[in-house]
Amino acid sequence: xxxxxxxxxxxxxxxxQKVLDDVSLSVQPGERLALLGHNGAGKSTLFKTVLGxxxxxxxxxxxxxxxxxxxxxxxxxxxxxxVVSFQRNLSGREVLSYFSGLRGTPxxxxxxxxxxxxxxxxxxxxxxxYSKGMRQRLGLAQALIGAPRLLLxxxxxxxxxxxxxxxxxxxxxxxxxxxxxxxxxxHGLEEVQDKTDRIAILARGRLKAEGTLAELAQEAGLPxxxxxxxxxxxxxxxxxxxxxxxxxGCRLDLDCAQGxxxxxxxxLGQHQDRLRDIEICPPGLTDIYRHFSRMGPTEDQx
Amino acid sequence: MSTRIGTVFGQELRQARRNLWVILATAVLGxxxxxxxxxxxxxxxxxxxxxxxxxxxxxxxxxxxxxxxIALLMSYDSISGEVERGSLALTFATPVRRWExxxxxxxxxxxxVCVAILxxxxxxxxxxxxxxxxxxxxxxxxxxxxxxxxxxxxxFVGIGLMLSALTGRTAxxxxxxxxxxxxxxxxxxxxxxxxxxxxxxxxxxxxxxxWLVIANPADAFRLxxxxxxxxxxxxxxxxxxxxxxxxPVAALAxxxxxxxxxxxxxxxxxxxxxx
Ligand SMILES: Nc1ncnc2c1ncn2[C@@H]1O[C@H](COP(=O)(O)OP(=O)(O)OP(=O)(O)O)[C@@H](O)[C@H]1O
Ligand SMILES: [Mg+2]
Numbered sequence: 260x261x262x263x264x265x266x267x268x269x270x271x272x273x274x275x276q277k278v279l280d281d282v283s284l285s286v287q288p289g290e291r292l293a294l295l296g297h298n299g300a301g302k303s304t305l306f307k308t309v310l311g312x313x314x315x316x317x318x319x320x321x322x323x324x325x326x327x328x329x330x331x332x333x334x335x336x337x338x339x340x341x342v343v344s345f346q347r348n349l350s351g352r353e354v355l356s357y358f359s360g361l362r363g364t365p366x367x368x369x370x371x372x373x374x375x376x377x378x379x380x381x382x383x384x385x386x387x388x389y390s391k392g393m394r395q396r397l398g399l400a401q402a403l404i405g406a407p408r409l410l411l412x413x414x415x416x417x418x419x420x421x422x423x424x425x426x427x428x429x430x431x432x433x434x435x436x437x438x439x440x441x442x443x444x445x446h447g448l449e450e451v452q453d454k455t456d457r458i459a460i461l462a463r464g465r466l467k468a469e470g471t472l473a474e475l476a477q478e479a480g481l482p483x484x485x486x487x488x489x490x491x492x493x494x495x496x497x498x499x500x501x502x503x504x505x506x507x508g509c510r511l512d513l514d515c516a517q518g519x520x521x522x523x524x525x526x527l528g529q530h531q532d533r534l535r536d537i538e539i540c541p542p543g544l545t546d547i548y549r550h551f552s553r554m555g556p557t558e559d560q561x
Numbered sequence: 562m563s564t565r566i567g568t569v570f571g572q573e574l575r576q577a578r579r580n581l582w583v584i585l586a587t588a589v590l591g592x593x594x595x596x597x598x599x600x601x602x603x604x605x606x607x608x609x610x611x612x613x614x615x616x617x618x619x620x621x622x623x624x625x626x627x628x629x630x631i632a633l634l635m636s637y638d639s640i641s642g643e644v645e646r647g648s649l650a651l652t653f654a655t656p657v658r659r660w661e662x663x664x665x666x667x668x669x670x671x672x673x674v675c676v677a678i679l680x681x682x683x684x685x686x687x688x689x690x691x692x693x694x695x696x697x698x699x700x701x702x703x704x705x706x707x708x709x710x711x712x713x714x715x716x717f718v719g720i721g722l723m724l725s726a727l728t729g730r731t732a733x734x735x736x737x738x739x740x741x742x743x744x745x746x747x748x749x750x751x752x753x754x755x756x757x758x759x760x761x762x763x764x765x766x767x768x769x770x771x772w773l774v775i776a777n778p779a780d781a782f783r784l785x786x787x788x789x790x791x792x793x794x795x796x797x798x799x800x801x802x803x804x805x806x807x808x809p810v811a812a813l814a815x816x817x818x819x820x821x822x823x824x825x826x827x828x829x830x831x832x833x834x835x836x
Contacts, residue, residue: 310654312835330656338654344647348579349572360568361655401651 261324262287263335263409263440264309269318271301271308271464278304280464281318286409286440291431293451294444296461297552302444303341305461306413309442310338323408337407341414341444343398347387351378351397354386355404364405372400375430391418399427403434410434412443416450428454448544462552472544479550481542482514485523493533500530509535565657569665570672577635577673586631586674590681593627594620598689613689613699614790617706620682621786624710625779628678629717629746636670636721637738640831641731650836660828667715667722667824674714682707702790712816713782719823726830749777771806775815785812 262285271279278301286292296302307313309320311328322332345354355369373382376396386394395418402410412431416424428450435441445451451458452472459469468475489497489509498505501523503513515523520539527537542550577583594616601616640663643649652662686703689695724737757770775781788809805811 307835310650312650312653330658333654333656336654338651340647340650342647343651345651346572346576346643346648348576353572353575357568357572358651358655360571361565361652361657363564363656398651 262321263323264442265319265321266305266309267319267321269305269308269320270316271304271313272316278464279308279315282461282464282466283318284442284459284466284469286442288408288438288440289435290457291435291441291443291455292457292459293455294442294459294461295446295448295451295548295552296444300461300552301464302461303413306338306340306411306442306444309411310336335408337402337404337410339398339402339410339412339415341417343394345386345394345397348385350383350385351389351393351400352382354397355400358401359404362405368404372403375403376400377426392420392423395419396423396427399430403430406437407434407439410439410441410443412441414444414446416445416447424450448548452544460548460551467551472547475547475551476542479542479547480517481546481550482516483520483542484540485513485515485520485527486536486538486540487511487513487527487534488536488538490533490535493530497530497533501527566661566665566668569652569657569662570669573639573666573669574672577670582635583673583677586635586677587680589631590624590627590677591684593623594682594685595688597623598685602689602693611696611699612693613686613695614702616685616689617699617702618787618790621706621783624706624713625783626746628674628710628714629742629779631677632670632674632714632717633721633738633742635673636666636718637725637734638731639666639670639722640725640834641729641734642725644729644834644836645731647836649834653834653836659831659834663722663726663828663831664824667719667827670718670722671711671715674718675711678707678710678714682710698790702786705789706786709782709785709813709816712813712820713778716778716816716819716823719820719827723823723827723830726827726834729834745777746779750780753780767806775812778816778819781812781815785809785816788812 264284264286266282266284269279269282270277282301282305284292294302294305304313308315309322309327311326311332320327323335325331325335349357351373352369355372356366359366359369370379370382373379376399378393378396378400381389381393386397389397395415399412399415402412410431415431416427419427424447431441431443432454441455443455457469457471458475460467460475468478470478487497487510489511491509494505494509494511497511501511501513503511505511513523524537527534597619598612598616601612601619604615640649643652653659682703686707720741721738724741725734728734728737753770753773756773757766760766760770774784784805788805
């Protein structure tokens with residue numbers, strides 16, 4: 260299977276500042292790849308490079324085999340920017356007809372799209388009077404015009420309520436099911452967990468990790484934390500025996516590698532009389548994310 | 562290609578209408594034309610010219626100030642504003658070619674200016690026709706005025722859009738538009754007058770000066786209109802119109818060159834915009 264989007268060793272600088280550093284990625288048809296990263300990591304910059312707005316200092320980007328920004332590439336790509344902005348005095352329907360005209364697709368599609376993002380009632384009102392979420396929906400509708408081969412969605416769900424968020428991902432899943440490759444960025448870890456196929460983590464312009472969530476968890480090799488609540492007075496003894504971190508007078512956190520869990524629990528069982536409660540906390544998404552976005556050669560300086 | 566330009570054109574024209582640009586421009590041009598017509602009607606009996614011709618002459622002089630101003634105001638924000646608001650990024654992400662966006666906007670705003678001119682000057686022309694005696698020459702002068710005013714509007718729409726694309730920021734585009742208006746419409750004439758005074762009669766006056774005059778679209782427009790009217794009561798730089806070393810139509814060619822240049826530069830510059 261050939262990738263719709265293939266990014267290879269991409270570097271990009273603003274002035275002297277390296278914003279993207281040796282990024283390689285690919286997205287296949289029907290696949291949803293979520294791009295995670297802190298503010299200023301370079302996500303939006305990556306999107307703009309794929310669109311051909313920004314020129315890489317080195318490395319290559321191919322959109323359906325074509326140079327970014329070329330006519331053929333723009334035929335293949337649909338884009339939803341991070342801040343959606345339309346001419347204020349046009350109606351939602353006029354906005355979609357405009358983009359449909361620019362893409363040369365049948366105008367009949369417009370009503371369908373409006374219905375798909377739940378804007379049919381507001382279709383003939385001026386966009387200037389839309390709420391943020393409504394503008395975002397219109398932005399998504401615009402991005403779905405003409406069965407795109409590659410969907411670039413820059414923080415598509417920012418500012419959306421939970422229900423809309425869910426609907427958004429359904430629409431995106433629909434598009435992916437029809438063969439679109441989807442590259443989206445997000446700050447919502449939970450939402451990308453089960454709504455996308457793969458995750459890539461960008462930090463300070465470098466790609467830190469890429470894969471399914473399970474793969475990332477394994478690669479990170481983060482310890483499971485076992486939280487112990489000790490009976491009064493027993494915490495010191497347990498701390499002496501097992502080590503770990505004291506949280507307060509009666510609580511102790513033990514880090515435990517993936518394979519050593521059962522063993523540790525068995526050992527804890529021998530101290531049953533000193534324990535009030537045990538809680539097992541496997542590494543969460545946030546931990547995995549933090550692990551990857553923190554690590555690297557610059558870590559020491561921060 | 563044509564559907565994409567048509568799409569940009571349609572959207573832009575709708576904007577011009579909704580922003581009340583067309584109505585505003587029509588009202589301003591119509592009121593000024595009417596005032597000049599009434600003034601001309603008061604004078605007409607003294608001179609041996611019909612009111613329509615007389616008004617065409619004074620309106621040509623006034624249009625040099627007004628029409629560039631209206632055209633620049635309509636266009637200077639068109640690209641830079643969209644860059645700043647971020648809406649151009651969406652347009653540029655579609656298969657539309659950058660030059661098609663520029664040309665589509667140019668055509669729409671030119672049509673908006675021309676419609677305003679046609680309605681305003683057309684109406685006033687008809688009013689004069691009802692109220693006063695008119696001659697065939699007068700009607701011709703009036704038609705020439707309307708058409709060349711449309712051309713002048715087109716050039717300054719082109720200049721405004723070009724500045725918008727060159728600067729990419731609304732505040733800078735506004736400053737540049739004001740600067741260009743002052744330079745081409747006001748200062749250029751003053752500088753030329755100073756030069757001709759200093760140089761006196763000679764090669765400069767007969768061979769360089771006329772070309773310098775038609776090099777400026779605003780002057781070329783006025784020169785063309787006045788040169789075509791034999792009986793025009795003119796003075797200053799416009800006195801040149803009686804002693805041109807080239808036919809008045811050459812002034813139209815100069816206008817055409819300006820048009821081509823602004824569209825070419827503007828389109829090329831639009832390609833380089835980072836939205
Ligand atoms: N036009 C520009 N000129 C100079 N520097 C820029 C420009 N655009 C972005 N940057 C810098 O590039 C870096 C990456 O910015 P980018 O917008 O790609 O971040 P991001 O990952 O999208 O962040 P966020 O999550 O906040 O949207 C930042 O350090 C930013 O300051
Ligand atoms: Mg961003």
